[in-house]
Amino acid sequence: MVEEILEVLVPRAGEIAIDCTLGYGGHARALLERIQPGGKLIGLDVDPLELPRTEERVRAAGFGLETFVAHRSNFAGLLQVLAKEQVAGADMILADLGVSSMQLDNPVRGFTYKEPGPLDMRMNPARGEPASQFLAHITEAKLTRLLEENADEPHARVIALALKKQPIATTQALCRVIREAIAVVRPHSPKEEMETSVRRTFQALRIAVNDEFSALENFLRNLPQCLNPGGRIAVLTFHSGEDRRVKKAFQAGLREGVYSAIADEVVRASAEELRANPRAASAKLRWAVFR
Numbered sequence: 001m002v003e004e005i006l007e008v009l010v011p012r013a014g015e016i017a018i019d020c021t022l023g024y025g026g027h028a029r030a031l032l033e034r035i036q037p038g039g040k041l042i043g044l045d046v047d048p049l050e051l052p053r054t055e056e057r058v059r060a061a062g063f064g065l066e067t068f069v070a071h072r073s074n075f076a077g078l079l080q081v082l083a084k085e086q087v088a089g090a091d092m093i094l095a096d097l098g099v100s101s102m103q104l105d106n107p108v109r110g111f112t113y114k115e116p117g118p119l120d121m122r123m124n125p126a127r128g129e130p131a132s133q134f135l136a137h138i139t140e141a142k143l144t145r146l147l148e149e150n151a152d153e154p155h156a157r158v159i160a161l162a163l164k165k166q167p168i169a170t171t172q173a174l175c176r177v178i179r180e181a182i183a184v185v186r187p188h189s190p191k192e193e194m195e196t197s198v199r200r201t202f203q204a205l206r207i208a209v210n211d212e213f214s215a216l217e218n219f220l221r222n223l224p225q226c227l228n229p230g231g232r233i234a235v236l237t238f239h240s241g242e243d244r245r246v247k248k249a250f251q252a253g254l255r256e257g258v259y260s261a262i263a264d265e266v267v268r269a270s271a272e273e274l275r276a277n278p279r280a281a282s283a284k285l286r287w288a289v290f291r
Helices: 002-009 026-034 051-060 075-085 131-137 140-151 156-163 171-185 191-209 212-226 240-255 271-276 278-282
Strands: 016-019 040-045 068-072 090-096 227-237 259-262 284-290
Touching: 002 026, 002 090, 002 227, 002 284, 016 026, 026 040, 026 051, 026 090, 040 051, 040 075, 051 068, 068 075, 075 090, 075 212, 090 212, 131 191, 140 156, 140 191, 140 240, 156 171, 171 191, 191 212, 212 227, 212 240, 227 240, 240 259, 240 284, 271 278
Parallel strands: 016 040, 016 090, 040 068, 090 227
Antiparallel strands: 227 284, 259 284
16 A cells, blocks of 8 residues: 555654555655655664564665664564664654565465465564464453454354364464354355454464554554654554554544544545455555644
8 A cells, every 4th residue: 555655754854754664665666756855765664574674675776874774673662762763753654564475485484374485473583483383372251352352353253162172283274274163053154154264363362472562552652652743654454353453542642632634534445456465355454643
């Protein structure tokens, strides 16, 4: 949704931009091109494996240290990053909360249910515990609530019960157990419905393993301290739990006079982009303007 993001953020030459989730670097490069001459982009990403590669790509596109700096940090640590850069505030901030294509396309990371791999799912493989260990110690009741709250999964209890009956070490095993559990309670369930439950379960576990909701709430709480007057913020979410949190934070900010304007409705991907990138189907873009 590059064009939609650019339309919302309105980047101008000489401005300071922040990309809180660098990922592959596509959004960062698009912003960098539009804030020159004189502009600077600060990029954040928690992934220690992909960040150096993304920085290399951005440098190869012609952006030196004076225009682009990268920090290995979760977006919840944005205030600390700004302090390190001695930047009082940004003119625009972008947070794309989706899993990057590099992570999804690398089965070793355990994010995708389409390829076999270890059940890991950590954004930073050097910290925390993989999803396989998380599943081993969480209780069935807590796992049920997690599937309901993180993914709106209607078969949460059935899936949780099945996942707690045996160790789950690989993405293939996770998919198999989910499909078998749903086949028992809904033997004539369409394949699409079953695969949706698989996708939702992967999503719920990834959110929990990386403590994504807590990071998002910290980020939203700190946003007003990170923006210059008139600064713009755009947040791209991919499921209802994220979108609810962003919507409520922006609405509260508008009521309290923190923001002068917010999105009335979510912005969605165009039909043209959906044809080129089916992953954008669930994307929801919300924006706000700092007073």
